[in-house]
Amino acid sequence: MSELHAVAHKMVEKGKGILAADESTPTCAKRFASINTDSTTESRNFYRNMLFTTEDIEKYISGIILFDETFHQSELSSGIKFPEYLSSKNIIPGIKVDQGLEDFSPYEKLTKGLDGLSERLGKYYALGARFAKWRAVITPGDSIPTNDCILANAKNLAKYAKKCQQANLVPIVEPEVLMDGVHTIDESFEITSRTLKMVFDQLDEHNVSLQGIVLKPNMILSGYECSYQASIEEVAEKTVNCLSAHVPSEVPGIAFLSGGQSDEDATLHLNEMNKYETDWNLTFSYGRALQQSALKAWSGKKENVTDAQEAFIEKAKANSLATVSGL
Ligand code: 13P
Numbered sequence: 385m386s387e388l389h390a391v392a393h394k395m396v397e398k399g400k401g402i403l404a405a406d407e408s409t410p411t412c413a414k415r416f417a418s419i420n421t422d423s424t425t426e427s428r429n430f431y432r433n434m435l436f437t438t439e440d441i442e443k444y445i446s447g448i449i450l451f452d453e454t455f456h457q458s459e460l461s462s463g464i465k466f467p468e469y470l471s472s473k474n475i476i477p478g479i480k481v482d483q484g485l486e487d488f489s490p491y492e493k494l495t496k497g498l499d500g501l502s503e504r505l506g507k508y509y510a511l512g513a514r515f516a517k518w519r520a521v522i523t524p525g526d527s528i529p530t531n532d533c534i535l536a537n538a539k540n541l542a543k544y545a546k547k548c549q550q551a552n553l554v555p556i557v558e559p560e561v562l563m564d565g566v567h568t569i570d571e572s573f574e575i576t577s578r579t580l581k582m583v584f585d586q587l588d589e590h591n592v593s594l595q596g597i598v599l600k601p602n603m604i605l606s607g608y609e610c611s612y613q614a615s616i617e618e619v620a621e622k623t624v625n626c627l628s629a630h631v632p633s634e635v636p637g638i639a640f641l642s643g644g645q646s647d648e649d650a651t652l653h654l655n656e657m658n659k660y661e662t663d664w665n666l667t668f669s670y671g672r673a674l675q676q677s678a679l680k681a682w683s684g685k686k687e688n689v690t691d692a693q694e695a696f697i698e699k700a701k702a703n704s705l706a707t708v709s710g711l
Pocket of ligand 1: 519558642643644669671672673
């Protein structure tokens, strides 16, 4: 098996999942504001250090997605750079490489970051990264998403994925259909289907090796403001059906984003989906659903570190169990 395929398999190994800790500096500032904590280079280093040094993290977490700043920061007691520190714990270091969103039209977004990408990927590989992430955002609404916007995002995802594989990094391919809004679960199903179809068509067109990617999609949910909220079972069934229709069996694994669901829902949905027989491993690549309770427990205070680490490992363990439908 090539290095790429081996890494992709390891990222989605049963019983483990990915921690998305790649919040950009402005997003981190928002998260820290919710706990009345200043977001500074030091406080962000401290917070990430707290998560990554949690005892037993490597039992449940296969890889961690880092933001550029964190990628160059260090574990605080040893001074070892995070990529090296994580690798030494058998956790694969990953890096967010998209450069955020620009307007595609007044209502839709296109992810940017292809300029100079190959050069950046080479540097990250040399510094220890073994996978990357690129997030495309698809927005449900009145007369949107348009096929033009989905296609433009799918093309960028495929170009990014090809460049990653050429640099020996596994691309996390993340087309996120937002869960915010009044749309129904059936509309989410339709939009996600359309999106996945275009994404896999483009991956094929760009000769991306499907055994060397990890797909990071949304689950198929009722929009958060929709008056009918689908049950855990309905979400699991529709999500598995949608993915089965569009994701080729060569893809080793699917690692879901949590997208603003409650921690409990994110875990229960994953647990329920894993009751189905599927061609690919189904796991998590959560940001908020893994971090929310730890962030709150920490509240920016050194004396709360142990409580925060306990909250974090509890979520990591619950989601690890959900990957084998063990809840
Ligand atoms: P959430 O799980 O908070 O949606 O974050 C995952 C992620 O990496 C979004 O790009």
